[in-house]
Amino acid sequence: MIQSGSRVLRRLAVILCLSAMPVAAYAAAPAEADVLSTYADIALAGYEDSLATAKALDAAIDALIAAPSEETLAAARAAWKASRIPYQQTEAYRFGNPIVDDWEGRVNAWPLDEGLIDYVDPSYGSESDSNPLYVANVIANPKLSIGGAEVDASQITPELLQDRLQEADGVEANVATGYHAIEFLLWGQDLNGTGPGAGVRPYTDYSTAEHADRRAAYLKAASTLLVRDLEEMVANWTADGAARAALPEMGLSAILTGMGSLSFGEVAGQRMKLGLLLHDPEEEHDCFSDNTHISHYYDAVGVQNVYLGRYVRLDGSVVEGPSLAQVIADKDAALDGEIQAQLADTVDKMQAIVARAEGGEAYDQQIGEGNDEGNAVVQAAIDGLIAQTRGIERAVALLNLADKVTIEDSDSLSNPDAVFE
Template sequence: MKSALLSTAIAAFALTAPALATAEVSKADVLANYSDIAAANYGDSVTTAKALQVAVEALIATPSVETLQSAKAAWLMSRVPYQQTEVFRFGNAIVDDWEGKVNAWPLDEGLIDYVDASYGGPTDDNEFAALNVVANPSFTLSGNEIDASQITPELLSDTLHEADGVEANVATGYHAIEFLLWGQDLNGHGTGAGNRPWTDYAQGEACTHGNCDRRAAYLKAATDLLVSDLEWMAAQWAEGGDARSTVTANEDAGIVAMLTGMGSLSYGETAGERMRLGLMLNDPEEEHSCFADNTHNDHYYDGLGVQNVYLGQYMGADGTLVAGPSLSDLVGQADPVLDVEMREKLSRTMLALGRIKTAAEAGFAYDQMLERGNLGGEALVMGGVAGLIDQTKSIERAVVALGLDQVDFEGSDSLDNPDAVFQ
């Protein structure tokens, strides 16, 4: 009897001890860890972009099937950390104002280089949809004569990017580079991604599609720009950086920024703009990485980024785990049932996004899932959409549970209009 009582007492102690020993997590702790995760995540984005830069330089120096393939592999790796950072966008004005430079999408790729005849020419929305800068050292843009004889990072960022005020004129960032490495995916709903020949970068006689020197210069300029833009953002999250000091300056506003990033990326951006729209339109190129057919990974790592922020954990590209006080801890203190609900929903979303990734990697590409009447594809994509929409409902509940729904610094539209929080 005695020993049974004792073990009961030990069991009771073991159950209650952690709760007694754990101090309440504070908003400041959570925000510090959030900033650490952002710093590590953007840091990994820089590291992998630099690896891409090395591979691009090798491709340009010695064009071949192998060097083109290495550059593509480096691009794919660089997307793994970057997509996880997208959860920092919507709540943080400094990120949202900047991200168009590195991840703008969708793009009218004919602005940059040659395209297939089926692409068509200028559209109602975009007069410069088929400008082809690679082939044209000078042209007129909104009434100004542009000297594009030298393709420099400045030409791309200051003159071409969003030329004529049209967002589809994407001259810089991951997707411009993706197009320069893969080329257009002309397979429709059929098998295969873009298939740009390595000879598009061959110099002299072997050059295909003309202007290989200018194409190489464009690719180098865009890659250099990507690295410098990412370095700038990584610095903003380091100790003393603007993004970190802004998000930690007002604790309630900071927590709202975290939740805003999670909710806006889940619902309006990923579930809506990027997933459901493509399915509704049955358009094989209405996918986030349409040239490389890497969209399954885009969605997967976006979802993982949302989960990272909630759990306060990030697995780095070198295997270093950043982990600390989390939103999950905060919500758990306020409403333990809601915390369980949120963690379950985030896991379910990751399972659904994982299924899309699994099927895609086994050969059922994302653009094939979008085909009219493809019920298996529709079920896969809608599984992800449903998970993302469902978790958004719980994110809204977390805002209420943390008492942030009536935060009065900028009215109650803070979630609807993230910028307003920081104006």
């Protein structure tokens, strides 16, 4: 593996140390344009790091396809895990930036009905009332019927995945591209429920197994698309990129919308509380690889990054500049201190989930029914996310941006009874 448990924890400690450094003092609050420039610079750096790790993943996939073995499969899995570290930190740019939202579903859509892609265990079932392609298994079937029309899938190409299969029939669970499609093709289903263990796809799926060549073609097509999509997003945040150019019109509301919506509706609600309420590993974000603890942790770090105006790159260098924190501190130093403490507290609570997972209890085990201690650790992180959202809402009010900032909600937080209906 690229990072052992102890190396992951050491990297987390470095980020925590750098994140805890005091914000540079300014004689006056920075101009909004300068804060937005820092925000865009961090986006560019985060997507550049994501692209670099996606290219490393693509190279590892090439090696797996060329010479399938336990070693090349393990290397590809490690490269996938490494790619999640920078990408998850960029999720703070969702919700507040339409260009990112319009694009995000191609790279990180979740959850997915994996039967669209490849073989599944009989326990998965054979049909779904909401998805005609629930067990379409494009890898095994060179011809498909989508929306009543026959689709030629004899050649599995990036274009087939992107243009014909992604959200086919208008079903969001038909996720054919992105990190999670690749994850499924590297690990296979996790059939352990809330017990120990992740997916155990054998390397022979790429050598001697039935449809090995088509499976390899699908994996390569998905990896090729991931690199292309990240190249597109890097370009959007360069000096003349469309996402950077759109920021002046949106102003600080873009930052606050992303921080609040990712914290509350998305991570605290959809990704964490829903799974905890149901004690359901199917609601786990990185469910095939048991990597969810890392994804949740770096989402929290990403929110902290954009508030403090500081991002620690994979090479250890730091991108930083005028920040939203300084704007808030100039108007209400106590509120800034409160928000910084809330963000740090959430990161600490996410690190407790990571430490538990690195110690042998994966996230899906932590949310399991009857695991009171594990449930409490997850709930503490949810509580931290909710608390920081309240601080973000106070910042929105302080800046008179209530008419421009809408924070995503989640039934699992605001109307949990609806989850069980």
